[in-house]
Amino acid sequence: MQAELDDRKKKILHAVIRNYLETGEPVGSRTISKYTDLNLSSATIRNEMSDLEELGYIVQPHTSAGRIPTDRAYRMYVDNMMQEKDKEIEELKGPLLQTEDKMDKVLKNVAKVLATNTNYATVVSAPQIRSNRLKFLQLSKVDENQILAVIVVEGNVIRNEMIHVDEVLSDETMLKLNILLNTHLTGRTLEEINLGMITALKEQAGIHGDIIGEVMDAVAQAIKGEEDLEIYTSGANNIFKYPELSDNQKASELINTFEEKKALAKLATDKLADEGNTGIQVYIGEEAPVQAMKDCSVVTATYELGEGMRGSIAIIGPKRMDYDKVVGSLRTMMNELERVYKKD
Amino acid sequence: MQAELDDRKKKILHAVIRNYLETGEPVGSRTISKYTDLNLSSATIRNEMSDLEELGYIVQPHTSAGRIPTDRAYRMYVDNMMQEKDKEIEELKGPLLQTEDKMDKVLKNVAKVLATNTNYATVVSAPQIRSNRLKFLQLSKVDENQILAVIVVEGNVIRNEMIHVDEVLSDETMLKLNILLNTHLTGRTLEEINLGMITALKEQAGIHGDIIGEVMDAVAQAIKGEEDLEIYTSGANNIFKYPELSDNQKASELINTFEEKKALAKLATDKLADEGNTGIQVYIGEEAPVQAMKDCSVVTATYELGEGMRGSIAIIGPKRMDYDKVVGSLRTMMNELERVYKKD
DNA sequence: GTTAGCACTCCAACACATCGAGTGCTAACA
């Protein structure tokens, strides 16, 4: 368990992993004997591999088959042996740069580019706004019986809410309500807008107090930004490229997870929770926070667009994914995203 | 080809189809001989089936297998033989009624209910608004340099647009602009807001004419409602329940189509094109407007929520789908939708 | 510590036999 691997074992393990990542086939001693520059016979390799198996880094699917890496080996690989590929990643930049579009379009594009570039499935969650303040609030009479509440929170997230009223409100009343609400609420966070404040507002609004209630609900929704956590997926069909994931049972589950998106949201927000983590996280097999992905590996990255707006990107593929490339791609993509948007 | 089927042939064909819909297995003469109330021996059935094969209604996957219906048979079935199932459909109503939520939530739910109830994949497109009028328009200064344009069109579709301005606008200017825009634009359709009108407006706005331009772009977007044709899918993984669709090649293509959604939009809007069609359309195999679905059948329905707002629902499954049930489910769902929303 | 050699294991691929469902055809029957 705790045993450190000597240098030769490391090299062999590395070779096994690399080879398996590429081929997806169990790799045998003879292959390794050529693949490395160690100049060892297959017999020697066999001995070493036997040790590695005892240490839990590799296993045989059956007697007389080659070895395949365990989750543990992948972990070790990701932690210590990986070296990101830089050249392939450069190609990414091109297509993304040209966009000065709306956020959602860009993010959809990010997902797409990553998916096609890596050949894995990709999930991008739009930035979540945390601890933000109300920036602007306005009620407008759209109709005899309908009031439109427009709510803008810091970071320019806009929310609309139609409120149905039974009585017809005069323009004057509307103006009053607007002033009342704006003077009291603008610049406040959700925590600052407490219950006492709301009842006070309702009192001041007099007979129109019930409207205040509805508006406040909408405000709370907008600030929390829950509910409509936008998630963009792309390349779900990539999973069919990997036999180990594309048997009907697993494929169905995965596709379902992709469609439901709730589980994915979890995957995205889990990472946001631990504050310090601006980096890239790799979840191998069971480590993944979503049950359906126990046969997959998930690589997540968190990007930050200033003002505490943070979103995340996840790439999901088979355990034998090309970690180097994925991590590299994610890193450049994150930088790119932050570069493009941070100037706002 | 043109030959009419006599009554007995019809009965037999019907039996073959029903049986195949249920089992998915080729159906043989002996089975039919019991399944029908015709009291004929299998030999007689064989003769008839041989005729039916010559007429192009059924085929054998291989010699010494039973027969399966051709597209032609399905067509005939859908056109003439189908009788919608009413009882199973009633169960649908329950879960949908309770919603008085936002449109998008309801539609997502519609997709979900249909998908789980029918066991096929479901696509719901949000209502498209056609030839509608501007109902309300408001510019608000959110920030020193940012103006929020809120646009409401008939049918209460709301669109927000942030407009960046270099100069700081006074409250008075804002008020003027708002009055200017509203007096000229409210109640107009896109066609009525012609180029001459826009230049006139720009002139009246004086130095702030460029803002008008941006606002008008946003208005045009909002009215056309293109761009963001919302599409909700559900039950994509249902395709794995049907072996004829779940081999890797086909499944991958279908999933991809579902994710891309563009093709689906086509599927949805194609039907909207022909005005008179308020009913339900069935596309069998190659008839489907999307290439990836040539091995599927697609049943589409158009719902209308008044004021020319029309959307569509599509259910996608194997050719041997339970047409009766699907058509029935769609019909009740449509009615339900229209019932719930038309009162607005 | 390394390597060659060898016996052993086990999967994958292939050939082969079997069986059962279903057909088409013919002849007999009502």
Added chain:
DNA sequence: TGTTAGCACTCGATGTGTTGGAGTGCTAAC
């Protein structure tokens, strides 16, 4: 003339060897 029983035939699905090759572990020699 339409219906039916009977029978030979076809062909996929299933099961059973058989074989070959890849890979291992072990032992003995270097």
